[in-house]
Amino acid sequence: MKTFSIHLKGKPPVQVQAESLSVREALERFEVGGLDRVVAAKVNGEQRDLSAEIAEEEAEIKPVYIQSEEGLHILRHSTSHVMAMAVKELFPGVKVTIGPAIENAFYYDFDYERPFREDDLPAIEEKMKEIVNADLPFSRKEITSQEAIRFFRDQGEDYKVELIQDLGADRVSLYTQGGFTDLCRGPHIPSTGMIPAFHLTHVAGAYWRGDEKRPMLSRIYGTAFADQKSLKKYLYRLEEAKKRNHVKLGPRLELFSTHEEIGAGMIVWHPKGAMLRHILEEFEIREHLHRGYELVKGPEILKTELWKKSGHFENYRENMYFTEIDKQSYGIKPMNCLAHMLIYASKLRSYRDLPKRYFELGTVHRHERSGVLNGLFRVREFTQDDAHIICTPDQLNGEIKGVLNFVQEVMGIFAFPYDLEISTRPEKSIGSDADWELATQALVQAMEDEGLAYEINEGDGAFYGPKIDVKLNDALGRKWQCATIQCDFTLPEKFDLTYIGKDGDRHRPVMVHRVILGAIERFIGILIEHYAGAFPTWLAPVQAVVLTVTDRNITHAREVYQALLDADIRVEADFRNEKLGFKIREAQLSKVPYMLIIGDRECDNNGVTPRQRNGQNLSLMNAGGFIDLIRQEIQQRR
RNA sequence: GCCAGCGUAGCUCAGACGGCAGAGCAACUGAUUUGUAAUCAGUGGGUCGGGGGUUCGAUUCCCUUCGCUGGCUCCA
Numbered sequence: 021m022k023t024f025s026i027h028l029k030g031k032p033p034v035q036v037q038a039e040s041l042s043v044r045e046a047l048e049r050f051e052v053g054g055l056d057r058v059v060a061a062k063v064n065g066e067q068r069d070l071s072a073e074i075a076e077e078e079a080e081i082k083p084v085y086i087q088s089e090e091g092l093h094i095l096r097h098s099t100s101h102v103m104a105m106a107v108k109e110l111f112p113g114v115k116v117t118i119g120p121a122i123e124n125a126f127y128y129d130f131d132y133e134r135p136f137r138e139d140d141l142p143a144i145e146e147k148m149k150e151i152v153n154a155d156l157p158f159s160r161k162e163i164t165s166q167e168a169i170r171f172f173r174d175q176g177e178d179y180k181v182e183l184i185q186d187l188g189a190d191r192v193s194l195y196t197q198g199g200f201t202d203l204c205r206g207p208h209i210p211s212t213g214m215i216p217a218f219h220l221t222h223v224a225g226a227y228w229r230g231d232e233k234r235p236m237l238s239r240i241y242g243t244a245f246a247d248q249k250s251l252k253k254y255l256y257r258l259e260e261a262k263k264r265n266h267v268k269l270g271p272r273l274e275l276f277s278t279h280e281e282i283g284a285g286m287i288v289w290h291p292k293g294a295m296l297r298h299i300l301e302e303f304e305i306r307e308h309l310h311r312g313y314e315l316v317k318g319p320e321i322l323k324t325e326l327w328k329k330s331g332h333f334e335n336y337r338e339n340m341y342f343t344e345i346d347k348q349s350y351g352i353k354p355m356n357c358l359a360h361m362l363i364y365a366s367k368l369r370s371y372r373d374l375p376k377r378y379f380e381l382g383t384v385h386r387h388e389r390s391g392v393l394n395g396l397f398r399v400r401e402f403t404q405d406d407a408h409i410i411c412t413p414d415q416l417n418g419e420i421k422g423v424l425n426f427v428q429e430v431m432g433i434f435a436f437p438y439d440l441e442i443s444t445r446p447e448k449s450i451g452s453d454a455d456w457e458l459a460t461q462a463l464v465q466a467m468e469d470e471g472l473a474y475e476i477n478e479g480d481g482a483f484y485g486p487k488i489d490v491k492l493n494d495a496l497g498r499k500w501q502c503a504t505i506q507c508d509f510t511l512p513e514k515f516d517l518t519y520i521g522k523d524g525d526r527h528r529p530v531m532v533h534r535v536i537l538g539a540i541e542r543f544i545g546i547l548i549e550h551y552a553g554a555f556p557t558w559l560a561p562v563q564a565v566v567l568t569v570t571d572r573n574i575t576h577a578r579e580v581y582q583a584l585l586d587a588d589i590r591v592e593a594d595f596r597n598e599k600l601g602f603k604i605r606e607a608q609l610s611k612v613p614y615m616l617i618i619g620d621r622e623c624d625n626n627g628v629t630p631r632q633r634n635g636q637n638l639s640l641m642n643a644g645g646f647i648d649l650i651r652q653e654i655q656q657r658r
Numbered sequence: 659g660c661c662a663g664c665g666u667a668g669c670u671c672a673g674a675c676g677g678c679a680g681a682g683c684a685a686c687u688g689a690u691u692u693g694u695a696a697u698c699a700g701u702g703g704g705u706c707g708g709g710g711g712u713u714c715g716a717u718u719c720c721c722u723u724c725g726c727u728g729g730c731u732c733c734a
Contacts, residue, residue, distance in 0.1 A: 117734095118733075118734065120732080135662060136662085138662080204734055223663090223728085225729065225730060227661090230730065237661090267727085278726085390725095394726095394727085598692080601694060604694050604695055605696055607695090608694095629693090
């Protein structure tokens with residue numbers, strides 16, 4: 021007989037005398053509500069199955085409810101096991117590999133004689149429903165790795181055998197529901213009947229362990245929720261997000277197009293899209309000049325020799341395009357730094373000149389693999405708002421903080437949610453360990469000084485230095501890298517950049533590569549989805565459209581149109597012989613912020629009636645009044 | 659690059675065992691002069707992504723190529 025002392029937050033502790041005590045039994049002592057919605061529990065901070073025995077005499081216990089984040093994770097993981105079981109029953113000979121829960125979803129990778137197709141999913145879902153209805157309990161068993169390897173080898177589950185071997189543990193845990201046993205750390209929901217709502221969403225190919233040299237597996241994605249309503253809501257949200265997809269919206273709003281005959285990953289900007297770019301670029305130039313940057317411009321193609329000198333040829337060649345001119349090899353630039361290096365090196369620099377901040381809206385070409393191209397998000401030609409800051413080592417911290425502030429201010433204008441990550445040295449890289457350490461520390465220190473939260477991304481740095489990445493969250497919950505701040509101790513050395521210090525000697529400056537919006541293309545893609553195409557007035561390629569009611573109104577309408585043009589408002593005219601409702605509909609679909617209605621009433625009063633994009637009318641006012649109003653809005657970047 | 663799916667009029671989509679390719683919207687022409695999300699009528703519009711093959715005959719079947727979409731370790 022043992023004595024267990026169990027604690028649960030907010031309740032008086034309970035002493036239990038028993039031979040053994042399961043997590044579920046412990047929870048029952050506290051009469052916690054909704055035990056049927058509890059999927060697992062945390063015992064002394066560690067996730068456990070409800071059926072697990074409590075080994076500790078003193079235990080702090082906390083139920084994990086199905087609708088909580090952790091609960092959903094466990095639910096989805098368990099649902100992936102149910103899916104694997106269903107697939108094994110339906111497709112004999114299939115081999116199972118791994119099947120984790122991921123954000124909002126789960127997947128399981130299979131190796132089968134043919135890849136799974138979307139039309140296999142309904143049958144799998146049906147079989148899963150049977151398994152759920154059968155309410156099979158999940159049971160956990162720990163055995164030695166040897167036994168587990170034998171167990172899976174006998175079933176021909178080679179992938180599982182490999183996993184266990186790589187784990188290198190003495191013992192592993194297995195989970196069984198019905199006739200299906202899987203290697204798994206757990207925990208799991210008590211039984212399959214506890215799955216309230218699930219749906220299989222799509223299939224995809226995936227390399228075994230993400231390695232393209234290893235077999236291509238067939239992945240099935242699905243999701244599960246604590247109730248049917250949440251699942252429906254999630255699927256609806258996905259549908260809504262699809263409607264914002266910039267690949268569809270962009271061409272419909274006449275922003276850009278792509279062409280098979282031009283090539284993959286190349287964007288053609290139409291008048292409205294080119295205007296949007298221009299607005300952003302103008303905004304950027306102003307903001308940069310304001311912060312002590314200088315505008316520069318380098319050529320598109322530079323001799324291959326120079327790319328060899330910089331290390332790009334060695335490290336980045338497979339992403340570069342090359343061409344030949346007069347038997348000389350040239351590389352089309354994938355980055356803008358080289359010309360900036362030469363600008364710096366073009367004359368002797370004093371410490372008094374530093375920092376130098378060179379800014380270029382630089383168009384670069386990168387040979388991205390065909391399969392990763394994606395609308396405006398991933399293209400082969402794009403323009404970066406690129407700058408290189410060359411400074412003394414003791415200016416570095418301040419410069420990085422300056423860029424972090426710049427990023428914060430700009431993201432604030434667009435009201436974007438974002439996360440910060442620090443990426444460290446990758447396998448393929450140049451430079452000494454000491455320099456990497458120094459550079460990484462400089463980034464960490466600046467983040468700490470600014471009190472910013474960040475994650476560490478091991479091995480994800482650029483080949484020449486560590487970096488801070490700013491990842492925006494888009495409408496579909498995907499993350500996109502935009503701003504990035506990269507330290508570089510190697511380029512100044514390769515180009516022998518120097519400055520004369522106070523002491524009269526030559527010193528080596530350090531360099532920061534950084535972008536704020538990142539690629540203009542990608543940023544516009546994110547903006548389209550963020551605003552669902554309805555850009556705020558300051559960004560809208562067309563800010564107002566003048567609509568006449570009848571031909572009688574054209575003379576006055578033309579005066580209004582001209583007044584707006586004169587005031588630098590981006591205005592269009594729709595004087596067609598159509599009904600007002602028809603013109604409003606078209607303007608509405610093109611998401612213009614303002615429609616200026618001009619009928620007899622407006623002509624008689626020498627004014628306009630603005631109709632806002634949200635359907636609200638403002639009262640009749642004269643053209644000057646409207647110009648004041650919209651100018652104020654533009655100035656406030658609304 | 660690899661796996662899967664997709665590609666029919668400017669757009670959204672039908673279609674057929676392998677037997678002359680369809681609708682709505684848009685465009686164009688005309689009528690209409692219109693007050694807050696589609697006025698009416700008529701007309702034109704397609705190498706069914708490109709190339710090759712099988713066939714009497716291919717948009718449909720096969721191969722190939724281009725393009726697009728979803729994915730390609732958020733570690734049992």
